[in-house]
Amino acid sequence: MATITLSQLTHRYGAGQLGLSDIDLEVAEGEFVALIGPSGSGKTTLLRTIAGFLRPSSGVIRIGEREVVSHDGAWVPPERRRLGMVFQDHAVWPHLSVQKNVSYPLRRTGTPRRDLDTRVAEVIEQVGLSDYASRMPNQLSGGQRQRVALARAIVARPQALLLDEALSALDEPLRARLRMEIKRLTREEHLTTVHVTHDRAEAIALADRLVVLNHGEIVQIGTPQQLLREPASSFVATFLADATRFHGVVSGHRFYPQHPHLRPPAGITWVDQHQRGESTHHATLTVSPDDVRLTRLDPTATPPEDHARVVSVLHGQHGVEVSIDWAGTATRVFQRSTDLVEGDAVRVEIGHARLFVGGPARQDATVGAW
Numbered sequence: 093m094a095t096i097t098l099s100q101l102t103h104r105y106g107a108g109q110l111g112l113s114d115i116d117l118e119v120a121e122g123e124f125v126a127l128i129g130p131s132g133s134g135k136t137t138l139l140r141t142i143a144g145f146l147r148p149s150s151g152v153i154r155i156g157e158r159e160v161v162s163h164d165g166a167w168v169p170p171e172r173r174r175l176g177m178v179f180q181d182h183a184v185w186p187h188l189s190v191q192k193n194v195s196y197p198l199r200r201t202g203t204p205r206r207d208l209d210t211r212v213a214e215v216i217e218q219v220g221l222s223d224y225a226s227r228m229p230n231q232l233s234g235g236q237r238q239r240v241a242l243a244r245a246i247v248a249r250p251q252a253l254l255l256d257e258a259l260s261a262l263d264e265p266l267r268a269r270l271r272m273e274i275k276r277l278t279r280e281e282h283l284t285t286v287h288v289t290h291d292r293a294e295a296i297a298l299a300d301r302l303v304v305l306n307h308g309e310i311v312q313i314g315t316p317q318q319l320l321r322e323p324a325s326s327f328v329a330t331f332l333a334d335a336t337r338f339h340g341v342v343s344g345h346r347f348y349p350q351h352p353h354l355r356p357p358a359g360i361t362w363v364d365q366h367q368r369g370e371s372t373h374h375a376t377l378t379v380s381p382d383d384v385r386l387t388r389l390d391p392t393a394t395p396p397e398d399h400a401r402v403v404s405v406l407h408g409q410h411g412v413e414v415s416i417d418w419a420g421t422a423t424r425v426f427q428r429s430t431d432l433v434e435g436d437a438v439r440v441e442i443g444h445a446r447l448f449v450g451g452p453a454r455q456d457a458t459v460g461a462w
C-alpha cells in the first residue's frame with residue numbers, strides 16, 4: 093500500500109473549462125478518502141487524474157515512492173501505476189468465469205501458478221463468492237458481478253484502490269451490505285482507497301476523511317464527524333447536512349436577517365470568515381434540519397405573520413422529512429415522527445444555528461444537484 097500525494101494539481105480542459113484548481117491532498121497509507129461535491133465540482137477529474145486517464149495541466153502526483161506526474165513533464169501511464177479500479181458498471185469480462193476474471197491481473201504479470209491459485213481463492217472468499225468461482229458473469233446478479241470487479245481490482249495487491257461510483261448501480265439493501273463489506277475488505281487489506289460518490293450517507297459511512305470539492309477546489313477536508321460538527325463554510329453545511337441558509341448582515345456583533353420573520357436563536361455558533369479588505373457585513377445563518385422544531389397552529393384561527401406552511405411530509409425508515417415554506421424560504425426539517433400533513437400552518441423554532449460572517453462570495457452560489 094502507498095501514500096498518494098497531490099501537489100498544486102490543476103487541470104484545464106481543451107475548451108478552457110476549469111476541471112481542477114491548485115489541489116493539495118495527501119491520502120495516507122491504508123486511509124479511505126471519499127471525494128464529494130456537487131455535480132461538476134471536479135470529483136471525476138481528480139480521480140481520473142490519479143488513475144492516469146487524464147494528464148493534468150500542471151502539478152505533481154506521487155504514488156508511494158514514485159512521481160507518476162512530475163513538474164518536468166515526466167508521466168507514468170495508467171497500466172504502470174499499479175492501481176486497482178472499480179467503476180459503476182460491473183466492468184467484468186463476459187467471456188471469462190469468475191475465477192478467470194479475478195486471476196487475470198496475476199496471469200498478466202506471470203505470477204507462478206501456485207501463488208496465483210492461493211491468492212485468487214483468498215480474494216474470491218473475501219468477497220463472498222467461493223461458491224461461484226466457476227460461474228460465468230451472465231449467471232451472476234449485479235451485486236455479485238460488482239464483487240468480481242472488486243476482487244479483480246485488489247487481487248494483485250495494488251498500491252491503491254480507486255472507486256468510481258462503484259456502488260451506485262446497485263439497489264438497497266444490497267448496496268448497504270456491499271458498502272459494509274468494502275469497508276471491512278479495505279481495512280483487512282490495509283488498502284489506500286479514494287472513492288468518488290454522489291451518496292453522502294455512503295461517503296460518511298465509509299470514509300476516514302471526506303474531501304469536499306466545489307468549482308474544482310478543495311473547500312474542506314476532515315473526518316465525517318468534523319465536517320458535520322464544524323463545517324468551514326455555509327456551503328459545506330448546506331451540502332453535507334441539508335442545512336437551510338438565511339442571509340443577512342452583521343453589525344455590532346448582532347445578526348440582522350433579511351428573512352422577515354426569522355428570530356435568530358440564542359444558540360448561535362459564530363464562524364468568522366472575514367477576509368481583510370472585503371466587505372464584512374454580509375452573513376449567512378445555516379440551520380440544520382435537526383435543529384428546527386415545528387408546532388401545528390390552530391387551523392381555525394388566523395395564523396400569525398411569522399408562520400410557515402408544510403409543503404411535504406416524507407416518512408422514511410429512520411424518521412420524517414418535513415419541508416416547509418417559511419416566507420418564501422424552503423426549509424427542511426427532520427423529525428422522529430409527526431402528525432403534520434401538507435398544508436398545515438406551523439410555528440417554527442430554531443434550537444441552534446451557525447453564522448458564517450464574510451467569507452468567499454461564491455460559496456453562497458447554488459449548491460447544485462448531487
Ligand SMILES: Nc1ncnc2c1ncn2[C@@H]1O[C@H](COP(=O)(O)OP(=O)(O)OP(=O)(O)O)[C@@H](O)[C@H]1O
Nearest residue numbers: 105107109110111130131132133134135136137138
Ligand atoms: N471532457 C471535458 N471537456 C470539457 N470540460 C469538462 C470535461 N469533463 C469535465 N469537464 C468540466 O470540468 C468540471 C469538473 O467536471 P467533473 O466531471 O470532474 O465533475 P464531477 O464532480 O465528477 O461531476 P459529476 O458529479 O456530475 O460527475 C465541470 O465544470 C465539467 O463541465
